[in-house]
Amino acid sequence: MTAARLACEMVKLDPAKWHEIRDRLPGSKEHRAAAKRLDGLHTFHFPVAFPEVFLRERPGFDVIVGNPPWEKTQVEEHEFWCRHMPGLRSLTQGERERLYQQLKRERPELVEAYEAEVRAQEGLRAALMAGPYPGMGAGHPDLYKAFCWRFWNLVCEDGGRIGVVLPRSALAAKGSTAFRQEVFSHAEAVDVTMLLNNRQWFFQDVHPQYTIGLVTVARREVERTPVALRGPYPSLDRYTGGVVREPAVFYGEDIRSWNDTASLPLLPTDDSVELFAQIRKSPRLDLDDGKSWRARPIQGDLNSTTGKPLMDLKSDECRAGFWPVFKGESFDIWTPDTGTYYAWADPKQVLPHLQEKRLRGGRNCKSPFSEFDPRLLRDPKTLPCLRPRIAFRRISRATDTRTIRVALVPPELVLTDVGPYLLWPRGSAPDEALLLGMMASLVLDWYARRFVETHMDFHIVDPLPIPRPLADDPLRRRAIELAGRLAAPDDRFAAWAKEVGVACGPLAADEKDDMIHELDAVVAHLYGLSEKHLVHIFETFHEGWGYDARLRATLKHFRDWKRREP
Numbered sequence: 001m002t003a004a005r006l007a008c009e010m011v012k013l014d015p016a017k018w019h020e021i022r023d024r025l026p027g028s029k030e031h032r033a034a035a036k037r038l039d040g041l042h043t044f045h046f047p048v049a050f051p052e053v054f055l056r057e058r059p060g061f062d063v064i065v066g067n068p069p070w071e072k073t074q075v076e077e078h079e080f081w082c083r084h085m086p087g088l089r090s091l092t093q094g095e096r097e098r099l100y101q102q103l104k105r106e107r108p109e110l111v112e113a114y115e116a117e118v119r120a121q122e123g124l125r126a127a128l129m130a131g132p133y134p135g136m137g138a139g140h141p142d143l144y145k146a147f148c149w150r151f152w153n154l155v156c157e158d159g160g161r162i163g164v165v166l167p168r169s170a171l172a173a174k175g176s177t178a179f180r181q182e183v184f185s186h187a188e189a190v191d192v193t194m195l196l197n198n199r200q201w202f203f204q205d206v207h208p209q210y211t212i213g214l215v216t217v218a219r220r221e222v223e224r225t226p227v228a229l230r231g232p233y234p235s236l237d238r239y240t241g242g243v244v245r246e247p248a249v250f251y252g253e254d255i256r257s258w259n260d261t262a263s264l265p266l267l268p269t270d271d272s273v274e275l276f277a278q279i280r281k282s283p284r285l286d287l288d289d290g291k292s293w294r295a296r297p298i299q300g301d302l303n304s305t306t307g308k309p310l311m312d313l314k315s316d317e318c319r320a321g322f323w324p325v326f327k328g329e330s331f332d333i334w335t336p337d338t339g340t341y342y343a344w345a346d347p348k349q350v351l352p353h354l355q356e357k358r359l360r361g362g363r364n365c366k367s368p369f370s371e372f373d374p375r376l377l378r379d380p381k382t383l384p385c386l387r388p389r390i391a392f393r394r395i396s397r398a399t400d401t402r403t404i405r406v407a408l409v410p411p412e413l414v415l416t417d418v419g420p421y422l423l424w425p426r427g428s429a430p431d432e433a434l435l436l437g438m439m440a441s442l443v444l445d446w447y448a449r450r451f452v453e454t455h456m457d458f459h460i461v462d463p464l465p466i467p468r469p470l471a472d473d474p475l476r477r478r479a480i481e482l483a484g485r486l487a488a489p490d491d492r493f494a495a496w497a498k499e500v501g502v503a504c505g506p507l508a509a510d511e512k513d514d515m516i517h518e519l520d521a522v523v524a525h526l527y528g529l530s531e532k533h534l535v536h537i538f539e540t541f542h543e544g545w546g547y548d549a550r551l552r553a554t555l556k557h558f559r560d561w562k563r564r565e566p
Contacts, residue, residue, distance in 0.1 A: 046154055060156035067165040068147035080114050093342055094313045134178035144170055148179045152219070159188075160219045168194070168211035168453040172263040177459075180262040184227065184252030188220035193243060194231035194266055196399065198543070201235055209399040211266065211453060225252035232266055234543055248273050259463040265450035266398065268540035275533045279447045282465035282527060285435075292468055293427030295435060296368035297392075297461045300326075300415035301354055301385060304342065307416070310350055311343040318344050325414045328393040331407040333440050334486050334516065336388075336493075345414045355380045371425035384423065387411050388487075388496045390436055391421040396456050398449040401542055404456065406439040408432075408487040408496070420458070429499035430480045437483030438466055441523040446537045467526040475526050475561070482519040486512065517550065521557035534558055 047054040053061060081100060082088045084107075088096055104111050133149045148170055151162045170176050171192065183190060193214040200208050211232055228247040233239035248267055256262045258280060265276060288294055302310060302325070311325055318324060318341075327342035361369030362377045369377060376382050393405040395418055415421055424432065438444050444464060451460050469476035484500035487493065489507065497504035507515070524534045538551040 058156050058158055060160055061154055062156055063161045064151050064155050065163045069143045070167050080117065084110055094316065097313045135175050145175055148176065152183065155219050157219055162217040164215055166213045166215050168213060171213050172451055172453055174261050174457060174459040177261040181256065183217060184225050184255055184262055186221055187225050188218040188222050190225060190227045191216045192229050192264060195239065196232040196234040198234035209397055227252060227255060229264065229267060259459065261459045263451050267450060271536055272540065275536055276450065278529060278533060279465050279527055282467045284462065285464045285466045286462040293431040294425045295422045295427060297420050297458050298368050298423050300417045300419045300421065302414055302416055304416040304418065310353060311345050313343045315344055323347050323413050325416060326409065326419050327416055328395055328418045331391060331409050332405055333402060333407060336407045336409050342416055350414055351380060351383065354383055354385060358383065368423045384421065385414065388493055389421045390432060391415055391419045392456055394418045394420055394456055396452060397454055398452045401545065402445060403449045403452050404439050404445045406436065408436055408493065410492040429496055433480045433484035433487065433500045434476060435466065436487055437479045437519050438523055442520050442537055442541060443523050443527055446541055469526055475522050479519065479522045479526065482515050482522065486515055517553040518557040520554045521561060524558060525561050531555065531558060
């Protein structure tokens, strides 16, 4: 079966002649081809191994309990070399590239080992992609995705039970969307208990910031599938105290309405349900009503791997006329340029490349560029990299001090794929400032942390709930003023700041902090939150953070704006 999926020749079987076929197959051309194709893959056919389970009146296992492998099927070259030379991680990108080349010359046995790993993983990846695992092509074809489908298909459809340990990505990542939609539509009940592997209290060999799901599923068709959520628990004490309390319960159709991927939120406490529901009332970021502003996330300008021919990775200083190439650490919230760069790039080479890339996107209906006027696309002077734009870090964890790390980055720079940015088919600079203020707020970050595990991917960004206040709303005007001023710390943003209608230049530290606190308060009002909601955000935002002073300052502004309500 597995060999046939991998394009080996099918052998037609006539059950009436099974004994004849059975004697002919071993050693045949078809058998040798299949064995070669399956070399290194440890295949197992459950119906053949357990006929008494699958030929009974209620076919399938009554119970499946396990902890499937979570390994990726892709060998990252930099991870391979860092495995053998740990000090590589502390080097700059340019130093790393030079050492890679040196190691390849001096350690041919490691090159051979790397190539062998790549071949082995390619074989496994081909088997997974060819299997009956919907969604395997979205993202990396990781092993846990296949195991999820195997559990579901091997258990008895009438009352079978599954009890497994899964990575958080199985419950939130795009690649497992089809699996979650299937389960949330056709299970009798689902129960999920989330564990934060803080200080590796649960798994010693799993990263301490990973979140793990203890998942039980009862398979049977019912009208509505209840989904019970508990955790995340960062310690054994919190776990033993939490599992005895009633969980938050949602229904499958509700979860499917929150986003396009049926991702489960990671709610800190039972009190989070009401706050989550209130934030969720706002329309999605990617709303396309034909009237209001429209913003869409898009990959950075250059891929950090395939775009290397257009980058200067060797120079320690920026050459005359070159632009910096930004990575994720090149910007942070209200810090548009940290001075830490990935490489340098010659705009004489990069701009024609980006223009051609944009024109191709304009002809592709799936690209955000297809929503723009073709005349604008044909003008190289309108390339996004020539003006300030909102960028966000793609690599980010829910357990970091902040998750939506967003900034209005300066013009005349190149963003890599770890720094996606927003395109604006419709909208103005004030709209841009408003959205920036929302994305930089603790309120929206608290919400995003319910879905993010390791990446701020587009399937999380697109459905982010974003209020759309009326043009004359004083809260809207104030959010634009605050975010616009915070986003324009130097002359690189002067033209943009003028469009927004705010001053441009550095801010004193205390003034900047006060504006950030007021912005959080204003955004909370725009979401329709109560003071209780705002306090809950601070109390549950980050494990062990000192928030008292910031909460007091934010509450002061929140109450001031509350008194202004008509």
